[in-house]
Amino acid sequence: xSDKLKDIDETIKKDVKEAEKSAEESLDKARQKFxxxxxxxxxxxxDIGGGAGRAGxxxxxxxxxxxxxxxxxxxxxRDxxxxxxxxxRDVxxxxxxxxRDxxxxxxxxxKDKVAYxxxxxxxxxxxxxxxxxxxxxxxxxxxxxxAAGVGFVLxxxxxxxxx
Numbered sequence: 001x002s003d004k005l006k007d008i009d010e011t012i013k014k015d016v017k018e019a020e021k022s023a024e025e026s027l028d029k030a031r032q033k034f035x036x037x038x039x040x041x042x043x044x045x046x047d048i049g050g051g052a053g054r055a056g057x058x059x060x061x062x063x064x065x066x067x068x069x070x071x072x073x074x075x076x077x078r079d080x081x082x083x084x085x086x087x088x089r090d091v092x093x094x095x096x097x098x099x100r101d102x103x104x105x106x107x108x109x110x111k112d113k114v115a116y117x118x119x120x121x122x123x124x125x126x127x128x129x130x131x132x133x134x135x136x137x138x139x140x141x142x143x144x145x146x147a148a149g150v151g152f153v154l155x156x157x158x159x160x161x162x163x
Contacts, residue, residue: 008092012085019081023074030070034063 041059136143 005089005092005096009089012088016078016081016085020078023077027067027070027074031067034067038063 038060
C-alpha cells in the first residue's frame with residue numbers, strides 16, 4: 001500500500017476513534033444527567049410520599065429508556081463511521097491499483113521503445129563499421145592520408161598555444 005493510502009487509512013481511523021470517543025462522552029454525560037435527575041426525583045418522591053413513588057419509578061424508567069436510546073444512537077454512529085471508513089479505504093485502494101497499472105503500462109511501453117532504439121542504433125553502428133572497413137580495404141592510401149590529416153588537425157587543436 002502506498003504512503004498516501006496509509007495516510008488516508010490513518011486519518012480515517014483517527015476520525016472514527018474521535019467520533020467513538022465523542023459518542024461515548026455524550027452517552028456518559030447523558031447517563032450521569034439522567035442519574036442525577038432520577039436521584040432528585042426519588043428524593044422528592046420520598047418527601048411527598050407513597051403515591052409519588054410510582055411517579056419516581058416512571059421517571060427512573062424513562063431515564064433508563066433514554067440511556068438505552070442514547071447507546072443505540074452511539075452504536076449506529078459508530079457503525080456508520082466504520083462503514084464510511086471501509087468504503088473510503090476500498091475506493092482509495094481501487095484508485096491506487098488503477099494508477100499503479102497505468103504507471104506499469106507506461107513503463108513497459110517506454111522500456112520497449114528504449115530496447116527498440118538500442119537495437120536500431122546497434123544495427124546502424126554495425127552497418128557503419130562494415131562500411132568503414134570496406135572503404136578502408138578498397139582505398140587504403142586515401143584512408144591512411146585521411147587518418148593522418150585528422151590526427152594532424154587534432155594535434156594542432158589540442159596542443160594549445162605556445163608563446
